Amino acid sequence: MLISKRHFLASVLAACLAALCVAQADEAFRLGPHYWPTPNPKFLQTGSMEGVLQPTVSGELSSGLFGCVRNDGHRFHEGLDLRPIARDKRNESIDPIYAFDDGVVRYVNRVAGNSGYGRYMVIEHAQIAPGLVTLYAHLRSVPESIHAGVSVKGGQKIAVMGRSAGGYSIPRSRAHLHFEVGFWLGPNFQAWYDKQPFGSENEHGAYNGMNIVGLDGWELCGALRRGQAEDVWQFIMSEQIAVEAYVRDTAIPDLLEVNPHLMANVRLPDDHAGWLIELTWYGLPTRFRALTSLEMEGKDRWLTARALRPDLLEGKYCMDLARDDLFGGAGARLTSLINRMFVR
Structure with a gap:
């Protein structure tokens, strides 16, 4: 059976693409x-x-x-x-x-x-x-x-x-x-x-x-592909902060023990009384700041949360980070995360 030039070229192209896919699978x-x-x-x-x-x-x-x-x-x-x-x-x-x-x-x-x-x-x-x-x-x-x-x-x-x-x-x-x-x-x-x-x-x-x-x-x-972030760390540090959590606890949270780079202070203050933790809309903690007694004034509960960017949380039903209808403002997901980081 005779094969047209068009069909022949199409077959060659298909074979080349298949070979390319195999090569890509090894790299x-x-x-x-x-x-x-x-x-x-x-x-x-x-x-x-x-x-x-x-x-x-x-x-x-x-x-x-x-x-x-x-x-x-x-x-x-x-x-x-x-x-x-x-x-x-x-x-x-x-x-x-x-x-x-x-x-x-x-x-x-x-x-x-x-x-x-x-x-x-x-x-x-x-x-x-x-x-x-x-x-x-x-x-x-x-x-x-x-x-x-x-x-x-x-x-x-x-x-x-x-x-x-x-x-x-x-x-x-x-x-x-x-x-x-x-x-x-x-x-x-x-x-x-x-x-x-x-x-x-x-x-x-x-x-x-x-x-x-x-x-x-x-x-x-997407940010890496578009060149909008040089690497993962730059992407994390550029993420918008949607929620801030105040924790009345002087223990060092587990995540901060693992990664001290997330701490905003150079050292703990002498009258260390708690923490301010900044989180993205999806609950990733990106910064920990050790606070003094004065800075913790008015934060009487162990955990107090506030939505800085309600627009980023809107429609995110599954997140449950900040809740206006709950005393203290912390949702169940945020409470669970903070409990995990300050576990004893």
Whole structure:
């Protein structure tokens, strides 16, 4: 059968594109000074959600974003759900997963049923900021060479994308990487966990996902792609402050013990009486200021909160950071976070 020149050129182009995709799967894409965690080039090419995010069963692309994107805005999603671009004959995803930056693996969960994250790992990037971590979840497999204490390079292959989960089954068609960037809240997680009415054991030590407070990964990656932020730390420091929390406590909060760079003071005042903590609309603490007795005057409760930017909180039903209708102004989510950081 004769093949037209047009069809021949189309076949050659298709073969070249396929070869390019294979090559890309062995090399991570740069995202500013960091690395995009999957081999999918779509986000870097377009910056759009289409072809990048894996939606829930609702089919809404926005359901794969960070924030109040589930259950009509009433359920919070901590990370980004990134879709695969390659599958095997059984329709299982086979995309490699890459480390966001240089770091040290702090935890790997290899037992899928032990966590809603399925198989997941946490990497700390202390050269960016102490306690700054990335989390990679629903993994299909993790090499035996990747375990706690191992150093990895940015862009290094660390796992394979999958659909592992605990207590439920992710369909093949919705396999994805759940990717988070955030602050690790510190080593005293178990003391906080033991005070909660969970009814199950903590299988993951201090690297339980509940001990990480995430930042808006979509906005972060967008800012890096557009050159609006040089790196993660600059992005965090440029985020708008939506809520301020006054805490009448002289203990050093766990997050500040991990990352002293978040403290605004050079030292504690002699008459240290409490803290002013600044938070983004999604509850990321970005600055701690030690306050004197005079500065804490009128703040009689252990925790007092105030919304500085109500416009940023509007419609964010799942956040519950500041509440006008509650004495003290702190919502349940903020109260839980502060309790965690000041746990004894």
